[in-house]
Amino acid sequence: MSSVAREWREIPGRYNLEGSKCGCCGQVYFPRRDFCPKCRRDGIGKVSPYKIDRSGEIFSFSIVYESPECNSFLKPYAVALVKTGDGALVAGQLVDVDLEKISIGMPVRAVLRKLDADGASGVIHYGFKFAPAL
Amino acid sequence: MREVAVIGVGATKFGELWEKSFRSLGLEAGMKAMEDANLSGSEVDGLFIGNMSAGRFINQQHIDALIADYSGMATNHIPATRVEAGGASGGVAFRQGVMAVASGMHDVVLVGGAEKMTDLDDTSINHIMDSTADAEWEAGMGLTLASLHAMIARRLIHEGVATREEIASVAVNSHFHGELNPGAQFRKAVPIETVLRSGPVADPLGVFDCAPISDGAAAVVLCPLSEAKRYTDRYVKVSAVAQASDTLALFQRRDITRFGATAAAAERAYAAAGISASDISVAEVHDDYTVSGILALQDLGICARGEAGKAFLSGATRVGSGKVAVNTSGGLKARGYPIGAAGVAQIAEITEQLRGTADKRQVKDARYGLAQSVGGTGSAVTVSILEAV
Numbered sequence: 249m250s251s252v253a254r255e256w257r258e259i260p261g262r263y264n265l266e267g268s269k270c271g272c273c274g275q276v277y278f279p280r281r282d283f284c285p286k287c288r289r290d291g292i293g294k295v296s297p298y299k300i301d302r303s304g305e306i307f308s309f310s311i312v313y314e315s316p317e318c319n320s321f322l323k324p325y326a327v328a329l330v331k332t333g334d335g336a337l338v339a340g341q342l343v344d345v346d347l348e349k350i351s352i353g354m355p356v357r358a359v360l361r362k363l364d365a366d367g368a369s370g371v372i373h374y375g376f377k378f379a380p381a382l
Numbered sequence: 383m384r385e386v387a388v389i390g391v392g393a394t395k396f397g398e399l400w401e402k403s404f405r406s407l408g409l410e411a412g413m414k415a416m417e418d419a420n421l422s423g424s425e426v427d428g429l430f431i432g433n434m435s436a437g438r439f440i441n442q443q444h445i446d447a448l449i450a451d452y453s454g455m456a457t458n459h460i461p462a463t464r465v466e467a468g469g470a471s472g473g474v475a476f477r478q479g480v481m482a483v484a485s486g487m488h489d490v491v492l493v494g495g496a497e498k499m500t501d502l503d504d505t506s507i508n509h510i511m512d513s514t515a516d517a518e519w520e521a522g523m524g525l526t527l528a529s530l531h532a533m534i535a536r537r538l539i540h541e542g543v544a545t546r547e548e549i550a551s552v553a554v555n556s557h558f559h560g561e562l563n564p565g566a567q568f569r570k571a572v573p574i575e576t577v578l579r580s581g582p583v584a585d586p587l588g589v590f591d592c593a594p595i596s597d598g599a600a601a602v603v604l605c606p607l608s609e610a611k612r613y614t615d616r617y618v619k620v621s622a623v624a625q626a627s628d629t630l631a632l633f634q635r636r637d638i639t640r641f642g643a644t645a646a647a648a649e650r651a652y653a654a655a656g657i658s659a660s661d662i663s664v665a666e667v668h669d670d671y672t673v674s675g676i677l678a679l680q681d682l683g684i685c686a687r688g689e690a691g692k693a694f695l696s697g698a699t700r701v702g703s704g705k706v707a708v709n710t711s712g713g714l715k716a717r718g719y720p721i722g723a724a725g726v727a728q729i730a731e732i733t734e735q736l737r738g739t740a741d742k743r744q745v746k747d748a749r750y751g752l753a754q755s756v757g758g759t760g761s762a763v764t765v766s767i768l769e770a771v
């Protein structure tokens with residue numbers, strides 16, 4: 249799915265949930281953006297790296313039964329949109345969870361896991377997933 | 383700017399057409415549209431083609447040249463342009479064609495849409511469709527296009543905007559009309575139980591909540607409205623072609639129970655046509671997933687929030703029921719969803735409706751018809767309005 253360079257480039261976001269914060273208007277973004285769509289040119293040079301809150305709650309979710317080949321070893325698996333503590337919405341998989349017991353509003357936290365294996369090159373991708381918060 | 387007319391339409395049958403190649407599909411649809419417009423072919427001076435991913439589906443890029451060549455346009459060195467906007471590729475191609483004629487740059491334009499999908503296996507096809515979402519932060523995190531729509535559906539249910547049954551009834555409506563369309567992939571009405579009990583794809587959505595994988599092509603011919611009578615008595619006026627964008631990723635938006643791009647494009651389209659949603663008699667909406675049909679009617683202003691599901695479930699969206707007839711072609715769900723062809727096929731259906739050639743699907747006395755084409759999770763949307771003359 250992606251090259252080694254592409255994998256390496258996204259490590260701050262995929263491992264550490266590093267996004268951006270605009271120093272002009274205070275808006276938090278994930279993934280990283282170098283340009284604030286709200287402030288446009290006024291925000292240039294004022295957008296800096298910002299690690300978003302690793303905890304949040306489930307905003308919506310789905311159980312995936314038909315998945316791409318690279319994820320077929322997982323299925324069925326759960327995915328969610330998670331609203332983090334600082335208000336950003338983030339998409340990711342849900343792990344360590346009973347598929348029957350997922351609900352909107354459920355508290356979760358980001359954990360580092362294997363995302364998928366690249367079939368052709370054998371590159372294994374790591375990144376965040378969400379697990380129920382204890 | 384000049385006013386523009388649709389003077390001819392044509393489409394192949396949609397479905398798993400293993401015996402037909404991409405180029406033969408494109409040629410068939412184009413020739414049907416030319417014949418419908420009474421053109422020899424030498425009148426055409428511009429060609430636009432909606433196509434999402436021939437590069438990945440059939441390993442062929444540069445399909446603008448391919449279609450120009452095999453349709454005979456390359457002989458006259460007619461400019462050909464391929465347009466890609468995910469699921470909205472056909473809708474955006476149509477808009478490009480209308481703009482080309484309206485501006486005076488071109489006089490007779492052929493807009494085609496084509497996709498050849500079934501040469502690949504289903505898993506590979508779905509993976510390609512997922513790339514119309516954010517490939518890095520949605521698809522790359524294990525989310526599928528179906529699961530993104532499933533999360534929209536779950537949120538609609540959670541917020542009390544629509545029930546699971548109402549969402550499922552969007553497919554029932556499309557299949558009801560598909561039975562009446564000889565060109566549809568599925569020509570069989572289905573009861574709601576069939577949709578609700580279909581195998582899971584991305585919970586809560588099942589197989590019958592998802593448009594099928596299809597091969598097919600569609601084409602329409604455009605010219606200035608003032609010139610239309612030179613070619614045919616059966617033409618319709620293009621009253622508006624609006625387009626809007628939104629964030630690529632669904633999670634970048636605060637509210638996922640509406641597509642802001644549909645609402646924006648609709649507002650621009652109604653203003654350009656000088657009408658309101660209540661003037662629309664027939665609409666083709668982008669039901670790539672059942673839930674998308676609910677969003678469409680609400681965001682287009684055809685139904686109030688919370689009312690779209692009721693309209694589908696009660697049958698008020700069916701031809702002959704008096705209100706707005708929705709997806710009389712069978713929609714993406716029953717007519718089929720060869721991606722790049724879908725938005726152009728919608729224009730062909732609305733044209734048939736407004737000129738009174740829709741046969742068993744004919745809506746009576748329709749003056750205005752609307753087509754909505756959507757890419758990804760509402761990241762690109764076109765809303766076109768046609769008017770009977």
Ligand SMILES: [Zn+2]
Binds near residue numbers: 274
């Ligand atoms: Zn800002």
